Amino acid sequence: MECDKCGREAVMHAAYSGLHLCERHFCGSVDKRVRRRIREDGLLSPEATPDDPETWVIGLSGGKDSVVLTHILAETFGRDPRVELVALSIHEGIEGYRDASLDASEELTAELDIDHEIVTYAEEFDLRMDDVAASDPEGMAPCAYCGVFRRDVLERYAEALDADKLLTGHNLDDEAQTALMNFFSGDLKQMAKHFDASLGPFPDRAESDRFVPRAKPLRDVPEKEVALYAHLNDLPAHITECPHASEAYRGEIQRLLLDVEESHPGTRHSILAGYEELAELAAIRYRDDDGEEFGECDRCGAPTARDLCRKCYLVEAVHEA
Ligand code: SF4
Numbered sequence: 133m134e135c136d137k138c139g140r141e142a143v144m145h146a147a148y149s150g151l152h153l154c155e156r157h158f159c160g161s162v163d164k165r166v167r168r169r170i171r172e173d174g175l176l177s178p179e180a181t182p183d184d185p186e187t188w189v190i191g192l193s194g195g196k197d198s199v200v201l202t203h204i205l206a207e208t209f210g211r212d213p214r215v216e217l218v219a220l221s222i223h224e225g226i227e228g229y230r231d232a233s234l235d236a237s238e239e240l241t242a243e244l245d246i247d248h249e250i251v252t253y254a255e256e257f258d259l260r261m262d263d264v265a266a267s268d269p270e271g272m273a274p275c276a277y278c279g280v281f282r283r284d285v286l287e288r289y290a291e292a293l294d295a296d297k298l299l300t301g302h303n304l305d306d307e308a309q310t311a312l313m314n315f316f317s318g319d320l321k322q323m324a325k326h327f328d329a330s331l332g333p334f335p336d337r338a339e340s341d342r343f344v345p346r347a348k349p350l351r352d353v354p355e356k357e358v359a360l361y362a363h364l365n366d367l368p369a370h371i372t373e374c375p376h377a378s379e380a381y382r383g384e385i386q387r388l389l390l391d392v393e394e395s396h397p398g399t400r401h402s403i404l405a406g407y408e409e410l411a412e413l414a415a416i417r418y419r420d421d422d423g424e425e426f427g428e429c430d431r432c433g434a435p436t437a438r439d440l441c442r443k444c445y446l447v448e449a450v451h452e453a
Pocket of ligand 1: 224261274275276278279374375376377378
């Protein structure tokens, strides 16, 4: 097949757009989608200047999504004095898995010449995910613990690094799956939180001084295209799956979405577009009557509606097991 733009050999066909693209035009189209998303989300504040730049912290796991995001951000803003990029990686304590992906992350940040911070669950919480998965004091999937610990580390370190934005590498498939899971649970409040936390343009989101605002500039790019982009650019992405990966429900939704996408190309894009509008309406609806009173965690001071925040509760449960 030939590239629809220049006639060279095509490396991919996107059924949702009908386009065949060569390597150059495919990579250019991914760059363009990410930059357009950054523009449309108003990610770079008009108040950022070379004397008072914004700090963007990138959650870098070493997997293809965060590696591609870091690469495109460094290409786009590496020489822009209004933005300082810092990569933040987390070592969860998973034997034979995280060491390799951290090597990939270090190689990438050294190549791109951006600052790189590494945080470990061992130092932060005195635990390792391998031990948590083995003891499982709350009878939950490992990812349920890991997600709480990761969110805590990302938020605290983004704050400590004086971040203006926290960027993560969620792709179109991730976000369409989350949208469907929230639809299926019928939980409008969850949709509202999702919008305010990480979707849509910045001026339209609720202002919160509790958390550094998040952004997902890769959310217009399908997962397979992210993988192809990493491969074509020879990026040091780590592709092994975590041995504790266990989100069974998300796996079901993923298979469902891929089936529907195959017979109805463009479904993921339309789900996400409709979801963002609905989530924004839900955010407006619930902003005034949230009713949730936030105090401080007795142990770490994090905002919580209970005596102990979820992270401190789980850390205690793991240590007592
Ligand atoms: Fe943690 Fe689950 Fe991700 Fe493994 S797959 S790193 S346990 S969240």
